[in-house]
Each structure stands twice: as C-alpha cells, then as structure tokens.
Amino acid sequence: GAGVSQSPSNKVTEKGKDVELRCDPISGHTALYWYRQRLGQGLEFLIYFQGNSAPDKSGLPSDRFSAERTGESVSTLTIQRTQQEDSAVYLCASSGSGRTYNEQFFGPGTRLTVL
Amino acid sequence: AQKITQTQPGMFVQEKEAVTLDCTYDTSDPSYGLFWYKQPSSGEMIFLIYQGSYDQQNATEGRYSLNFQKARKSANLVISASQLGDSAMYFCAMRGFMTTDSWGKLQFGAGTQVVVTP
Numbered sequence: 147g148a149g150v151s152q153s154p155s156n157k158v159t160e161k162g163k164d165v166e167l168r169c170d171p172i173s174g175h176t177a178l179y180w181y182r183q184r185l186g187q188g189l190e191f192l193i194y195f196q197g198n199s200a201p202d203k204s205g206l207p208s209d210r211f212s213a214e215r216t217g218e219s220v221s222t223l224t225i226q227r228t229q230q231e232d233s234a235v236y237l238c239a240s241s242g243s244g245r246t247y248n249e250q251f252f253g254p255g256t257r258l259t260v261l
Numbered sequence: 262a263q264k265i266t267q268t269q270p271g272m273f274v275q276e277k278e279a280v281t282l283d284c285t286y287d288t289s290d291p292s293y294g295l296f297w298y299k300q301p302s303s304g305e306m307i308f309l310i311y312q313g314s315y316d317q318q319n320a321t322e323g324r325y326s327l328n329f330q331k332a333r334k335s336a337n338l339v340i341s342a343s344q345l346g347d348s349a350m351y352f353c354a355m356r357g358f359m360t361t362d363s364w365g366k367l368q369f370g371a372g373t374q375v376v377v378t379p
Contacts (some may be wrong), residue, residue: 177365179365179366179367181367181369187371187372188352188369188370188371188372189306189352189354189367189369190369191366191367191368194365194366196365202365202366204366205366235304237306239306249296249308249311250308250367251308252298252305252306254304254305255304255305
C-alpha cells in the first residue's frame with residue numbers, strides 16, 4: 147500500500163494476556179518507529195529501528211514490552227502480561243533516508259484497551 | 262535530554278483569521294529539527310512543516326509558516342486564513358541529529374487543540 151498500515155485497528159484484551167501489534171511501513175523506508183499515545187496526551191517514543199543497526203529501545207517502559215523487525219519490512223510490538231495502564235493508541239511510523247531531514251509518516255494506530 | 266513545551270491546551274479561532282500556536286524547546290544537541298503535526302479527530306498524524314536548526318529562513322508550507330526564534334528556543338506555528346477543516350490537535354516535535362540519545366526519535370509536546378468556528 148501507499149502508506150503505513152497497522153493491524154489490528156482495535157484490540158480489547160483482558161489484564162494479564164499478551165498482545166501483538168503489527169506495523170507495515172512504507173516500502174523502501176529504512177527507519178521504523180513505535181510510539182504510544184495515551185488519551186488526551188502527546189506521543190511517547192517507544193522504540194526505533196534503522197536498517198540493520200541495533201534498535202534504540204530507550205523508550206520501552208518495562209521489560210513486558212518488546213519489538214522485532216524483519217529486515218526493512220514488518221515490525222511487531224509485543225506486550226506481555228498486559229496491565230490497564232497499557233491502554234492507549236499505539237502508533238507506528240516510518241521514514242526514508244537521503245535528505246537532510248526525513249519526516250515520519252504515521253500509520254492509523256492500534257487502539258488497545260486492557261480490561 | 263530534549264523537552265518540548267506547548268503551553269496552550271486549547272484555542273478557539275474564527276474562520277479566515279490567523280492563529281499562532283506556541284512551542285518552546287530545550288535540547289543539548291547542536292543540530293536538530295523541529296516538526297509540526299496535525300491530528301484530526303480521526304486520529305491520523307499528518308506532517309505539516311519542518312524547520313532545521315541551521316536553516317537561515319523560516320519555513321513555509323502553504324498556509325502554514327513557522328516562526329523560528331533560535332535564541333529564544335521557540336518554534337511557533339502560524340496558520341493563516343483558518344478553515345473549518347483546521348480543527349484538530351496540533352503537536353510540536355523535535356529530533357536531534359548529532360547526539361545518540363536524541364537521534365531518530367521524535368520528542369513530542371502535549372499538543373494544542375484548535376477549534377475553528379464559523
């Protein structure tokens with residue numbers, strides 16, 4: 147597709163369950179980012195992948211959060227043993243390279259609700 | 262460390278008028294970029310405009326312009342001739358280009374909710 151896609155669009159889960167969120171970046175984009183947006187707040191950085199380099203995991207809030215990326219394509223964000231405070235919209239973004247700056251293009255997000 | 266501050270939680274503006282959204286920042290990175298994004302009620306994040314810290318001129322994109330005052334560490338967004346479709350949340354964001362801890366990731370402000378009235 148032309149833009150960043152994410153699935154599922156909505157996810158409702160019970161406290162303690164694991165969830166997987168998927169992101170398909172724009173084809174050819176080398177960088178991929180995950181952010182979290184709690185209701186009424188700004189975006190919090192979670193993790194950043196750039197090509198084959200080691201990811202920047204500095205924003206992951208706890209060891210229950212992890213993410214993987216296969217080459218320069220799909221990424222999966224996994225949250226284990228979900229807690230109610232994990233309820234948020236999880237946004238994925240991708241960006242290209244070769245310019246002085248590279249704006250990040252965002253997907254529509256996955257709205258996670260933990261009951 | 263980086264920090265973005267948007268002090269206006271919400272603003273009302275009349276159609277066809279201009280509105281200025283405030284953004285101040287702090288960073289230790291000598292080279293950085295400032296971005297503005299629009300988030301309508303649908304939730305998508307739409308890139309509006311970019312300003313590099315070493316750019317000589319203020320950025321403009323159509324009805325959007327960025328009033329960049331480096332010494333004051335401010336990067337205010339000006340929307341001219343507001344339209345009803347401009348009603349949305351607006352986020353200021355920054356990324357660094359030189360220091361490891363700021364490279365790549367965007368640091369976002371809390372956002373300003375703009376409501377355009379007829």
